[in-house]
Amino acid sequence: MSQKIVSLTVRDVRFPTSVEQHGSDAMHTDPDYSAAYVLIDTDSGLKGFGLTFTLGKGTEIVVCAVEALAPLVVGKSLQEIVSDFRGFYRLLTSDGQIRWLGPEKGVIHLATAAVLNAVWDLWARAEGKPLWKLLVDMDPKQIVSCIDFRYITDVLTEEEAHDILVKAQEGKQQREDEMLKGGYPAYTTSCAWLGYSDQQLQQLCTDALQSGWTKFKVKVGADLEDDKRRCCLIRQMIGPSNTLMIDANQRWDVAEAISWVSSLAEFNPLWIEEPTSPDDILGHAAISKALAPLGIGVATGEQCHNRVMFKQFLQASALQFVQIDSCRLGSVNENLAVMLMAQKFQVPVCPHAGGVGLCELVQHLILFDYICLSANLHNRMCEYVDHLHEHFTSPVVIQDAHYMPPKARWNRKESNEEEVQSFGYKRFAFLKCCGLKVLSVWA
């Protein structure tokens, strides 16, 4: 069967998370978790689902961008795409007229991510595997054939990437079995959004400890005294042996970041996340250097817009934790490039997740990272946030603070045309979005 793509549809889906201050931080005080949600139809009846995450207002702009990319996708067959996936990636990112709007950044790259995420989903469905398993089963040559090495060859060539993948083949099956049994370690961000009261923090932290969580992230950056009180409270509750991370969501300039975080050093955070502008590689390098003596690393990436930026963050020793995002980078293709560079520099990948659908997406990437690249769990963990999973037909499964690998569900029957299919990469249910909890759906 050719799996020719006959149409691409995109929807604007929004949830009113701001009402209860879920997701609130020092720069995003009232996010309404949203998505530009893409559906690809093929002539065989098989579908692919993809999304990119947004914060509410402006989702319609990303929808408009997806529509601008659609003509590059519709009419192609899956086979045609995956037999030259690098070429297809470049077709989407390098159109001579559209690339002016990026290139490979902002709205147009978010749209590229949503479209490519749907193509990867289609591929996984066609193979009858969850995405992580599709990736794990690919040979190194096929993996590198999906990557556009343009602008990163000074740090990673195709040959070098291939060698890294070949070298990591050893013990692969064992690691896959290990993941299927125990899952990938996670940390929680759900206890300490900036807009939560101390009472809420305490209650959520108590619950999380009881559920087996050992790693906790706290939002900081709006008010130093508040931050001290909140960090003190959380550290007291979790004790000295559990892990605390802090996240400023780009609130500071370089000097302010150094002094502010130094004031919080007594609470022994593993990392400070997004201390300043996501574009400021040299700024992050200065902060990293200043905080190293305090034992605090710098983490960033959820708004790092492409592989060229990650390349430089690694070259400049500007981060100690690489936070890839499944929807900000150009889907699996560009994430593969970044994970390979991180492996070369021996910097741990700790994905950004949360929002809507990010956990469901990024778990596949981090499973690939462990099984086929890093073979290492030291200082490695994937973010988890417990909102909005109920809107997915197959939400992530967390067990004892670990992401349990999604399994293919070969025989699941699809209910009807309008309901989304139920296994594979992304499984967002359209119909549920039309219910009470959805702020708006512009279809």
Place this chain on the structure above:
Amino acid sequence: MSQKIVSLTVRDVRFPTSVEQHGSDAMHTDPDYSAAYVLIDTDSGLKGFGLTFTLGKGTEIVVCAVEALAPLVVGKSLQEIVSDFRGFYRLLTSDGQIRWLGPEKGVIHLATAAVLNAVWDLWARAEGKPLWKLLVDMDPKQIVSCIDFRYITDVLTEEEAHDILVKAQEGKQQREDEMLKGGYPAYTTSCAWLGYSDQQLQQLCTDALQSGWTKFKVKVGADLEDDKRRCCLIRQMIGPSNTLMIDANQRWDVAEAISWVSSLAEFNPLWIEEPTSPDDILGHAAISKALAPLGIGVATGEQCHNRVMFKQFLQASALQFVQIDSCRLGSVNENLAVMLMAQKFQVPVCPHAGGVGLCELVQHLILFDYICLSANLHNRMCEYVDHLHEHFTSPVVIQDAHYMPPKARWNRKESNEEEVQSFGYKRFAFLKCCGLKVLSVWA
């Protein structure tokens, strides 16, 4: 009069420049010069006009983004905006939901530029001055009050910026008189687009020499032998004392850039423009270092997306020519920040222009740069491209290869409601766009 903004309208305007290969380069082979064009109406009847430049496809995405920003503008008075212009800038760039789509990059920042360009136009009209004169007449305190210093204070604080401006007051009147008399030096890109035949090159170069041009830019990067032939041809025609620049429009990776440009060193180019990804600060630094012994500088900026990136290009000695853009950065506000940082690092500003309206816009900024900042013309020049000026009611005036400062035309009568007003910052004629030459107007 309050000048309260009562509406903001945006249009998608496109010209079929690709038909004759105007604007063609190694990465943008078929640009249709276009604009998202903004019109602001006030309760006094005064209007403001602004635009951001695009290459055709995708202009509708920028239009959609402008519409998303409109609610932040409509209802405000000009007085309210300019009395806290830094605050207004941050309102547009830091909305807690919309900033996720950037921040300050890509589509959303292009839209910000178009909107703010219209606000600056409105201000200039309200003052009855062309924009450059409005800027030149502002005192240093008022200038710095327009700038958002967030994320650049490690390189430039408000106090430092103020001091630089105060120091440059000396000789200001003399430089203004000098500009009014002789204009600002320009170079031409119109002779050597990549899609032009050798015969066209020769004819255009002959014409340009006769019109007094002494500085010429050649597009390179698609084929080395072609580049050698074209550079040789142009260098022979212009002779050894005139200036040649080359422009690769991001075609290469770092190592390839160094070897390719070294092969063209015999033609003695002043700079290589955009050798690689516009995001690759460290790559540009490596290229700069390698080419310095050959006497070739690196120029970049037309796709450098914000002040944080320019800050790092300057910190890393990654460019020797700062190419600001009037529509890629956040309008006059962010360009002021970049020009001030360039002045601090003593790196010449040589603006990007061309496209549609970019010459009309950026001439105001470079006049300010000379009169109020640099006081220096060594290795400084503004790009000029001679397409599409006929669509402006008051096109740029070039005299002996110099930009002649636009003058206020106090008494010019406006023809009717639908025709755009005719003095001030930007003067794009809507009605002309509906004629034969326009590819499409989506109103």
